[in-house]
Amino acid sequence: MSSPHPSPKSPAASGTYSVTETAEPSRSAVVTRLRAAGCVFAEDEAALLIAAAPTPDDLAALIERRTAGHPLEHVLGWAEFGGLRVAVDPGVFVPRRRTEFLLDQAVALGRRLSGRTGRHIVAVDLCCGSGAVGAALAAALGGVELHACDIEPAAVRCARRNVAAAGGRVYEGDLFAPLPVHLQGRIDVLTANVPYVPTEEVGLLPPEAREHEPLVALDGGADGLDVLRRVTAAAPRWLAPGGHLLVETGERQAPRAMETFRRSGLIPRVATSDELYATVVIGTRPTDPTRPTGTTDPNGTKTA
Template sequence: MSSSHPSPSSHPSPASGVPAPPPTTEPPPSVVARLRAAGCVFAEDEAALLAAAARTPDALAAMVERRAAGHPLEHVLGWAEFGGLRIAVDPGVFVPRRRTEYLLGRAVALGRRAAERTGRRTVAVDLCCGSGAVGTALATALDGVELHACDIEPAAVRCARRNVAAVGGQVHEGDLFAALPVHLRGRIDVLTANVPYVPTEEVGLLPPEAREFEPLVALDGGTDGLDVLRRVTAAAPRWLAPGGHLLFETGERQADRAVEAVRRSGLLAEVATSDERYATVVIGTLPAGADGADGR
């Protein structure tokens, strides 16, 4: 069972962009016992969340059984906390990880800096967006951002539209940059890409709730975990504005190869790490004097 779960909320349904208040419902002891027996590390906290979300005792019993059967807590609740917001997460959609909040923080800082530098609103893209958590939280933190998000998974696109629409953004369906409107080429200030980076042979080592209930396309990064990343870094310079930034997570032992891919594309590379979040983020920057839209 996952050791990551949303912060408590007393509301029974997801509401994008709304901070989640603590639960007021005391869970029945039997619910705590059932979850503990199923291997949930935070059985008491999860029981409180489920009890707060359930409208009836029968609904609570059904939710508890789904969680005990291994479904991600976020899928059972219908939401995940990310960046202090409650993000709708539907079954079959990649669950946003709390460690990705480190990437979010770096993206927010760079987005604010871009607005100060250019004197216009920041253009942001959430590539491989899943539920749209990163883009939604980014737009919430930035003032007047122009936000676009995209994913190849139809279920993710439907879910992301619920979240991203709440902050005035648009979601597109398709494969990486092919999904984006052409008018964004050469205009993106902040490009976050939550690419899959688990090597194919290691997907089977992931927790069951990830490999059984999340889409494989959101997890499997190819032989060395960097297949999708290389496609992103190769095309990113054509879409970034001068001085624009690409941010993505990678595994610690993959960071050197990821940096190599970034530099090969003509971007300046920086690695940022958070011991607290166990996160490694690579930031690629298009030099301010460059014109990435020229097709190089």
């Protein structure tokens, strides 16, 4: 299984830091320590850590945490996601690079709905973690009624920092339970980055994930689809007619996930990205509840 964490983009290419000639010996020493600890992208990580540390003592503390196995994003306090620098606190699920594919799908659907209705869409980021998906969705669309929620208190505190800039609200609780009742039947785009690792495979995850991220954000039950089933069963009550639910899954899980969507009355389709090794199942609430599934969805896409 590949690492769940995004590899840092080349800092030199993005212009996010500069290393002077006088810093090169220190940088070489940092790279050596990181390599010895097993960091695959040691040079890029060294540059980011050096840029983040105002003093040598601060740098030593950051290196100590990273070489002890803490996720780079927890050490830095942020992650790049969807063109944003998203705050990520210790103990909070780190947004994955592959989840940017889910974001891209949500943005495309949101733009289509906004263009069709001429209004700002209503979006909910369920199982929001740091709030990265919701914050990036709002930034891309330029105007969203945004709500987000998570069951983990640390995630909620972190998400509130990221979502505030978009004028959104974050709630603490289990799935839909803490959301305002007035959102029922109004949600245009519902993203749910649910845990989908089967319980017996959690132990195969990289140590920085299984030791430093909450288990509730990783463990999806016996087949990895327990939380997905709960979300899908309740989603039709919350989605607006023609609204969309987007959930990330593993490639092997997609057929069962689609069947779950169908049983809940949603019109499913699967989108995949070979580049990001990402699979997203998208379910649309029919605008005509009497029309059977298995024909054509509201976007003109043939469904199984």
